């Protein structure tokens with residue numbers, strides 16, 4: 001792919017940097033803007049309009065007035081817009097991938113992977129849009145006919161994080177469009193460019209004015225608070241940290257909003273003594289190092305049976321030492337920069353804490369000198385279960401290895417967290433794998449595989465990892481509300 005400075009400059013010039021409100025690109029009413037930086041170079045990529053409370057209210061007006069006609073637009077028409085959106089994402093795959101690497105840092109090949117994954121939500125929900133059937137049945141007593149229909153929930157507020165700038169947007173926007181909801185999308189301030197580029201593609205695909213409103217901002221509460229207080233808003237779907245999610249859930253109680261929360265994780269990856277160790281190492285590498293470890297689905301804790309721990313750790317160290325760290329634009333890079341200096345400092349703190357509690361650094365151990373926020377792939381062993389790295393979401397390329405003696409102990413260790421999003425199990429005994437699925441409290445389980453996200457699958461967590469599911473048929477249901485009409489039985493008179 002051409003990654004010459006001329007091409008990147010041309011791409012940045014073409015990328016919108018305004019708010020998208022009621023079908024128009026606009027400046028923020030206050031005139032405020034914020035800088036978007038490249039985490040690999042710390043250079044400014046663009047200056048983007050920063051929405052405030054007045055813009056939020058204008059977006060709410062637009063979403064509320066478009067709701068009725070969009071909700072009644074035939075599902076085939078909505079599906080066709082989504083499908084055109086999917087095609088346009090394919091046509092602009094290089095541009096989207098480059099923007100993601102520029103503003104978020106992940107290696108280009110992983111950004112291309114996200115274009116495939118993220119684009120797929122548009123295609124999947126274009127197919128689901130026309131198959132969202134209700135029910136027609138008799139009540140058991142035969143006294144009534146039941147007509148059960150699904151209606152769009154209504155205007156939604158969608159808030160996305162920086163770590164998957166395309167997929168986290170399409171995973172919400174596509175089912176909302178398919179269900180007939182209008183929306184206000186607020187991307188993360190660190191990575192708004194991919195979302196703004198996607199918005200331009202969806203407009204080109206034929207979205208009517210007011211259906212999708214996009215409000216980048218570096219003062220997110222100024223946008224979310226007036227929206228959450230507005231009775232016309234009917235749903236919030238949030239992906240981000242558990243702390244911010246809880247705060248928004250509190251605010252959402254005022255108008256009793258439908259709420260979908262995709263929050264933090266602390267995923268265990270369990271390697272049993274009967275695992276295929278090469279497969280387990282490959283799975284651990286994918287689940288831990290993809291996206292520089294900045295994924296809610298990351299394997300945060302690697303739990304290995306004591307009889308194979310040494311061999312597994314040696315194999316993992318060998319694979320990790322071969323990982324190339326550098327700018328995501330460079331050919332062959334596996335690990336790009338972390339998102340910012342704060343992220344680097346907090347990952348370093350977790351490693352220091354683990355070492356103070358007795359962990360041994362097998363590989364890496366700290367930040368790599370800048371410019372750019374690079375952190376060396378780090379492998380820790382003999383990690384104490386009390387170490388912060390075991391209890392908190394790491395969000396960096398750090399793999400702590402802990403050992404267990406038997407299945408009960410592995411299950412207890414895996415469940416010893418307030419989170420419950422992704423988990424991984426490696427065993428050649430499929431009954432054992434399924435039994436572990438029954439016993440661990442996680443919304444997602446990868447059995448002998450390190451990456452399981454798919455547009456057709458219901459993605460989401462339990463406990464403090466969240467509420468609701470995205471993707472699959474479940475993902476569409478999140479944007480519909482059920483109405484039951486009881487009809488006098490035609491046999492009652």
Ligand code: NAD
Nearest residue numbers: 160161162187188220221224240241244262263264265296
């Ligand atoms: P974050 O919570 O800091 O921010 C997420 C979004 O919320 C951003 O758009 C941000 O601008 C906005 N925000 C922050 N404070 C706000 C406020 N007071 N009011 C309204 N909006 C506010 O999270 P992050 O650092 O962007 O993302 C990383 C987190 O996201 C991790 O915890 C990760 O596990 C989680 N995540 C979860 C999933 C999932 O599907 N479960 C997927 C990706 C990321």
